[in-house]
Amino acid sequence: MISKKTMHLSISVVATLLVLVIPVSWIPIDGLTIIEQRILAIFLLATMFWILEPIPIFATSVLIITLELVMVSDKAFFLFQNDGSVANFGSIIAHKEIMATFASPIILLFLGGFFMAIAATKYRLDINLARVLLRPFGSDPRKVLLGLMVITAVFSMFMSNTATTAMMLALLAPILASLEKSDTGKMAFVLGVPFAANIGGIGTPIGTPPNAVALKYLTGENAIGFGNWMGFAVPFVIILLGFTWILLLRLFPPQSATLALDIRGKFLKHWKALTVYVTMGITILLWLLDAFHGMNAYVVAMIPVAVFTATGIVTTEDMKRISWDVLWLVSGGIALGMAMEKSGLAMHIIDSIPFAAFSPLLIVGVATVITIVMATFMSNTATANLMLPIVAALGISLGGLEILGGSKMLILAVTFASSLAMSLAISTPPNAMAQATGLVETRYMRKSGIIIGVVGLSGVYILMFVLRQVGFF
């Protein structure tokens, strides 16, 4: 009896080897070089591994980087190097450039976010903020739900969606226990938190890893600053969050009249805690005002890292809690995108499909729908890693897309779509946690998740239209 994992592994590897060994002329892409063929094989392997998950998703990223180094870099294994006899060999990639993806500015931006999250949790800033911010929402269950969702969304803009959901569900646990067993409101609360975390992640460049991946493709004239991103993403989050709140109240109206959330604690006041508050405040302010002071978001991200390590607020022991797997998952995506772009493979793939024959609107629609479907069944970040290199090249090569906003618009639409998949427990880690409470019936998550996905996607189209009208693209 072969396990499913072994089968997935062998299918993926065999398919990859097949693409690798066949003569280049058999592949129906014009002008393909040997290097491009190898990168195509790596891309295929990455796709299959990320979809079938025979190995952890971050391991696939590390594998991509390693395979690129061994097969297409200037320090490749000697059998993979050009001995001068192959005409259409293609251009190799510097090994330093591939390795540098581990420490690209985007990764360091995320690292800065992680340091802030560690410091906030360690000095209980997260819980204390939640306590204070929830107070104005009173004890009406409907308002408490709104309060919880707003706080979850705001936190998930700066912390990981998973950690935020874990914290908020922990706060929720006593409320859920106090509600009657038959109270449908339970479902609203258990779904409201993960949905808010998924949606909130869209709000900032560091809100969720797919946004980070998008930054790789938003360079040069397409670059978007931190404050700039929030300028259009936060209104989108607010509107979608409001819709989700109303939807959950309609589907699962709470029956109890009052609901008291009792969070104990008080703000810490010793110098380390104060340093955390001030540093985080300044960092976020500098991020928001990145258009004015000369430092971009990547540079600003190093400030909390330096301050927290110098003051002993984040110790070596704390640093072990950093989710290196998330950073590496993004690095692999960046390396994959870079190889596809530099070798010319991305362009060659786009050129081999007659996209120009389709209406640009249809292309935007299809790309976003494919993204949301993929993200429903697999990691959002892996989806972004696979979709964005193709989409970025498509945006550049397809002249017809210019009227709609070009590649910048397409990249943003696809990135937002990757965060809108939340109809299954496997769609996102926050959804999985909600499922684990045992209070969510699968069909209800599916129903509300699909409605939010459809409405959210329509919202993305409207947002893109508005941004085009105001001349953002």
Place this chain on the structure above:
Amino acid sequence: MEKPVIICVDDQREVLAALRKDLAGLTEKCEIEYCESAEEAGEIMNALDDSGETTALLICDHVMPRKNGVDFLIEINNDARFTRVRKLLLTGQATHQDTIVAINEAAIDRYVEKPWQAEELLKTVKILLTEFLLVSGMDYQSYLEIIDQETLYEQLRKRT
């Protein structure tokens, strides 16, 4: 999928039968071994370790003929191969002194008194399994059925 192993040790078959009943809900995601003596449990743990499988939790009685439970737990605690194994002492007959030794020298994670409440025992076992899954870096998402919510939230909250 890798199945974490729970080892139950008690010299009384009725106790093992009761455990089998109370832990029945975990069998889909866990392997559960029942042993009638500390020696047998030790052998099984050795064999599992040799074949690369992971013992996650040891549920052990104290008063047993030949080697008693606390002595066995101390042995396990001092064995470098089993540093991640969670230890639960399940007994009604440990003296005050035995208990002190169990905490100080065997570093037990939980103490449940016999006779136990099924629900309470299950909750305790889930907490310990969750701790084990998280410290050993296993993918908790594949084990949601055997996970204790609060422990999971507490641990995930601390990650970035």
